[in-house]
Amino acid sequence: MSHTGNSGGLPGSQRITDPASGDQLSEPTRAYAELIAGNRRFVGGVPRHPNQDAGHRAAVADGQHPFAVIVGCSDSRLAAEIIFDRGLGDLFVVRTAGHTAGPEVLGSVEYAVTVLGTPLVVVLGHDSCGAVQAARESVATGTAPSGHLGAVVDSVLPSLRRAEAEGVDDINDIVDIHIAHTVETLLGQSPVLADAVAGGRCAVVGVSYRLAAGAVRPVAAAPAGFATVDPSAGSVESAAPATV
Numbered sequence: 591m592s593h594t595g596n597s598g599g600l601p602g603s604q605r606i607t608d609p610a611s612g613d614q615l616s617e618p619t620r621a622y623a624e625l626i627a628g629n630r631r632f633v634g635g636v637p638r639h640p641n642q643d644a645g646h647r648a649a650v651a652d653g654q655h656p657f658a659v660i661v662g663c664s665d666s667r668l669a670a671e672i673i674f675d676r677g678l679g680d681l682f683v684v685r686t687a688g689h690t691a692g693p694e695v696l697g698s699v700e701y702a703v704t705v706l707g708t709p710l711v712v713v714l715g716h717d718s719c720g721a722v723q724a725a726r727e728s729v730a731t732g733t734a735p736s737g738h739l740g741a742v743v744d745s746v747l748p749s750l751r752r753a754e755a756e757g758v759d760d761i762n763d764i765v766d767i768h769i770a771h772t773v774e775t776l777l778g779q780s781p782v783l784a785d786a787v788a789g790g791r792c793a794v795v796g797v798s799y800r801l802a803a804g805a806v807r808p809v810a811a812a813p814a815g816f817a818t819v820d821p822s823a824g825s826v827e828s829a830a831p832a833t834v
């Protein structure tokens with residue numbers, strides 16, 4: 591077996607260029623393009639299941655170089671390697687109900703970005719999120735949830751307050767606000783991550799996943815103007831900049 595082959599990092603995307611300018615893309619943009627390409631395969635029912643064979647398993651046993659961190663909701667229908675059509679060593683995944691970002695989540699993200707050199711952090715939320723709905727019900731009924739579920743609800747409350755202030759009532763629009771809030775929490779609570787973004791070593795993108803369709807859509811990003819290039823479509827779409 592060989593240990594000199596791809597042990598992670600950006601698989602096969604070294605020559606991805608901006609379809610408009612022809613310029614070489616930054617590593618965070620290439621990482622995002624790789625994720626979107628995998629999501630398109632998943633949505634289209636033509637997944638390749640890359641990096642899931644025994645040979646690759648052996649090749650990455652000595653070290654990991656994931657090209658993206660996924661801070662996702664724990665929802666059982668949101669398995670990162672499946673919906674982005676990736677395999678072993680590709681994604682560093684941190685999941686909590688409602689993608690709430692407490693100290694352990696922040697530490698995990700910082701580990702990936704600083705120790706492993708991962709160039710992209712993706713906050714992955716979805717429509718009909720149960721954690722957001724639970725928080726909403728808690729506020730509506732004035733009833734605090736039992737046990738540690740209260741910590742999840744408490745972490746979603748700032749997003750509910752922002753939605754109310756903006757007159758947003760649709761649950762999936764609230765989810766988008768909560769995804770943007772999580773992006774801002776990561777950047778605001780982690781100077782290490784904010785420095786990596788300011789230095790161009792990393793980008794943070796919040797995406798919303800549709801359970802039925804299987805597709806992701808960017809809703810917030812840092813740095814401002816981070817262009818999310820989809821090489822297969824040859825198009826460039828931009829997420830709203832995160833407000834930090």
Ligand SMILES: [Zn+2]
Nearest residue numbers: 663665719720
């Ligand atoms: Zn959820």
